[in-house]
Amino acid sequence: xxxxxxxxxxxxxxxxxxxxxxxxxxxxxxxxxxxxxxxxxxxxxxxxxxxxxxxxxxxxxxxxxxxxxxxxxxxxxxxxxxxxxxxxxxxxxxxxxxxxxxxxxxxxxxxxxxxxxxxxxxxxxxxxxxxxxxxxxxxxx
Amino acid sequence: xxxxxxxxxxxxxxxxxxxxxxxxxxxxxxxxxxxxxxxxxxxxxxxxxxxxxxxxxxxxxxxxxxxxxxxxxxxxxxxxxxxxxxxxxxxxxxxxxxxxxxxxxxxxxxxxxxxxxxxxxxxxxxxxxxxxxxxxxxxxxxxxxxxxxxxxxxxxxxxxxxxxxxxxxxxxxxxxxxxxxxxxxxxxxxxxxxxxxxxxxxxxxxxxxxxxxxxxxxxxxxxxxxxxxxxxxxxxxxxxxxxxxxxxxxxxxxxxxxxxxxxxxxxxxxxxxxxxxxxxxxxxxxxxxxxxxxxxxxxxxxxxxxxxxxxxxxxxxxxxxxxxxxxxxxxxxxxxxxxxxxxxxxxxxxxxxxxxxxxxxxxxxxxxxxxxxxxxxxxxxxxxxxxxxxxxxxxxxxxxxxxxxxxxxx
Numbered sequence: 001x002x003x004x005x006x007x008x009x010x011x012x013x014x015x016x017x018x019x020x021x022x023x024x025x026x027x028x029x030x031x032x033x034x035x036x037x038x039x040x041x042x043x044x045x046x047x048x049x050x051x052x053x054x055x056x057x058x059x060x061x062x063x064x065x066x067x068x069x070x071x072x073x074x075x076x077x078x079x080x081x082x083x084x085x086x087x088x089x090x091x092x093x094x095x096x097x098x099x100x101x102x103x104x105x106x107x108x109x110x111x112x113x114x115x116x117x118x119x120x121x122x123x124x125x126x127x128x129x130x131x132x133x134x135x136x137x138x139x140x141x
Numbered sequence: 142x143x144x145x146x147x148x149x150x151x152x153x154x155x156x157x158x159x160x161x162x163x164x165x166x167x168x169x170x171x172x173x174x175x176x177x178x179x180x181x182x183x184x185x186x187x188x189x190x191x192x193x194x195x196x197x198x199x200x201x202x203x204x205x206x207x208x209x210x211x212x213x214x215x216x217x218x219x220x221x222x223x224x225x226x227x228x229x230x231x232x233x234x235x236x237x238x239x240x241x242x243x244x245x246x247x248x249x250x251x252x253x254x255x256x257x258x259x260x261x262x263x264x265x266x267x268x269x270x271x272x273x274x275x276x277x278x279x280x281x282x283x284x285x286x287x288x289x290x291x292x293x294x295x296x297x298x299x300x301x302x303x304x305x306x307x308x309x310x311x312x313x314x315x316x317x318x319x320x321x322x323x324x325x326x327x328x329x330x331x332x333x334x335x336x337x338x339x340x341x342x343x344x345x346x347x348x349x350x351x352x353x354x355x356x357x358x359x360x361x362x363x364x365x366x367x368x369x370x371x372x373x374x375x376x377x378x379x380x381x382x383x384x385x386x387x388x389x390x391x392x393x394x395x396x397x398x399x400x401x402x403x404x405x406x407x408x409x410x411x412x413x414x415x416x417x418x419x420x421x422x423x424x425x426x427x428x429x430x431x432x433x434x435x436x437x438x439x440x441x442x443x444x445x446x447x448x449x450x451x452x453x454x455x456x457x458x459x460x461x462x463x464x465x466x467x468x469x470x471x472x473x474x475x476x477x478x479x480x481x482x483x484x485x486x487x488x489x490x491x492x493x494x495x496x497x498x499x500x501x502x503x504x505x506x507x508x509x510x511x512x513x514x515x516x517x518x519x520x521x522x523x524x525x526x527x528x529x530x531x532x533x534x535x536x537x538x539x540x541x542x543x544x545x546x547x548x549x550x551x
Binding site: 073074 | 166488489490491493494495498505506520521549550
């Protein structure tokens with residue numbers, strides 16, 4: 001299935017008025033994210049997370065970075081879908097320009113299941129940004 | 142009226158912990174992460190505040206009134222610890238930053254004495270603090286690290302312990318209580334066995350100290366270590382207790398001020414216990430806070446505390462057994478109030494997120510015991526850990542919230 005874009009996620013989440021609906025939405029997103037094939041779940045693709053495991057793969061196509069991510073925890077998977085909605089299939093410049101913290105604030109996820117909660121999301125964002133920086137410097141060379 | 146054993150006034154106890162009256166997202170906090178750290182009673186918070194407002198000064202060297210008062214309170218705190226654990230001698234109580242540093246002091250010294258044919262014994266249930274330290278001491282010295290297995294219920298396999306203990310065993314480092322499973326180890330019997338083979342024995346008391354009476358002479362080990370923050374005291378302070386005859390010439394840990402006798406530009410000699418193992422300005426407020434925590438804890442009836450914690454665990458166990466899809470991890474016969482579990486189809490991290498949103502604080506993950514989780518074949522667990530101030534109603538709240546968690550993740 002196609003995952004929603006970030007504008008769609010913002011719109012969807014704004015519609016919910018209690019935490020249960022918001023969480024249920026994230027859980028459902030997490031269940032619908034296509035799983036990463038077992039052969040990609042390697043140590044090189046593993047991003048440190050203390051409470052759950054997160055894997056991230058990337059490739060570059062036509063000047064855009066494409067990502068696939070997976071976690072063994074479904075809420076983390078949902079949050080990965082939220083993160084990738086902003087970054088997947090974007091140019092390095094667009095990735096670097098995107099205000100991820102504001103995005104999480106808008107979603108009102110920041111307080112409860114923010115990337116700061118030891119779930120590996122902060123590390124995912126950092127890895128994506130460093131990939132984008134590397135890709136951009138390769139382009140400019 | 143709160144349900145509790147008669148000699149424990151739970152309402153009065155809870156009233157002394159300001160944080161327990163907090164709300165999380167509009168719901169009363171249910172704090173079930175006591176194996177990670179305990180909350181602090183007013184007496185501890187007040188002792189720290191009093192120190193900083195009344196007599197803050199550096200200890201042992203000032204030529205003024207405040208320094209005298211600070212030194213007196215700081216050294217009285219050492220006496221409080223010594224009497225609490227029944228140490229023979231106050232100089233056997235060394236202040237550390239916590240359990241981890243205390244074990245590091247022992248492992249660092251031991252690494253200098255171990256030989257390639259020597260063996261160090263630890264268990265499968267170790268917290269990383271009592272595993273990585275010994276693993277590294279063995280790697281540095283060429284000694285072998287032997288791991289005592291556990292049974293599937295989380296109890297230590299004492300027959301294997303006896304088998305692995307040999308004339309080559311120089312050091313045995315055991316947890317008093319497992320942080321991930323709650324298992325209480327028979328440390329007195331194991332210590333006696335290890336001492337008979339001539340090994341030194343260290344007991345990691347991080348999880349044991351707040352759940353029973355500890356008598357270091359009765360246990361018979363050479364070292365007993367614990368952290369203040371798991372005993373209702375502040376973070377950043379802990380204790381290394383060691384027998385004077387073992388500690389008096391223990392290799393120094395950090396060098397610098399306080400721990401020296403004479404210093405010239407080219408050489409230095411070391412001071413006496415306890416100072417030789419306490420370099421630099423100590424955590425003075427922390428030590429005073431820990432003494433206040435011990436005073437607070439000691440006015441409770443320890444038998445009633447244990448009965449209450451057993452009642453909490455029994456209640457959780459009963460509800461857990463009736464809960465479809467719930468598997469308890471760690472069912473040794475002798476346990477503290479640690480309820481580690483899995484919920485079918487639910488990752489522990491997801492359980493933690495959804496409980497948190499309902500005001501319930503637990504820990505999820507490998508509990509700093511990755512090899513133990515591998516041994517059990519688990520990605521981690523969700524862990525509720527109880528303390529004296531928890532109530533049976535809070536256990537009920539945990540299970541009510543778990544029902545919602547299961548529905549949402551289904």
